[in-house]
Amino acid sequence: MNKTVSIIIILALVVVLGIIFFGGGSDSVSAQNVEIRDGIQYVTVDARGGYFPQTSNAKAGIPTKLIMKTSGTFDCSSALVIKSLNYQNILPQNAETEIDLGVPKAGEPLQGVCGMGMYNFQVRFN
Ligand SMILES: [Cu+2]
Structure with a gap:
């Protein structure tokens, strides 16, 4: 009987932890690619078959660099x-290309598109 009870408690804990990790994870998907190091905000966007994440949420009012990762x-x-x-560039096939965004203002999202206008991404600043 005691064994059954402890198994149920362990299973319940696993479920709760799973919800915390995965629930929290999906909520912060676009925050995982934004980090602030030494007062500079880095927004990393993967470029390959499109841009990921398509929407990033970053902070306004901080010197910011966009890292395009191929x-x-x-x-x-x-x-x-x-x-x-006024940026137009062919990114190297395997690289992290840094683009200075200056100090972005709130409510002025950055829009990036591929040369054909087929893929796009945006970085929102709040
Ligand atoms: Cu394209």
Whole structure:
């Protein structure tokens, strides 16, 4: 009897922990690619067959750099256009390309598109 009770308690704990981890995880999907190091905010976007995550949430009012990460990127997501920065570049196939975003203002999201306008991503600043 005691064994059964402890098994049930362990199972319940596993379920609760799972909800905490996975529930919290899905909520912070776009926050995982944003980090602040030495007062500089880095937003990392993967470019390969599109841009991931498609929407990132970052803080406004902090010097910010966009890191475009390619790995074996042979498709047109390597042809990056950011109109608001007058930025147009072919990203190397395997690299982390740093793009200075200055100090973004709240409510002015950054939009990136591929050269063909097929894939896009945005970084929101709050
Ligand atoms: Cu494209």
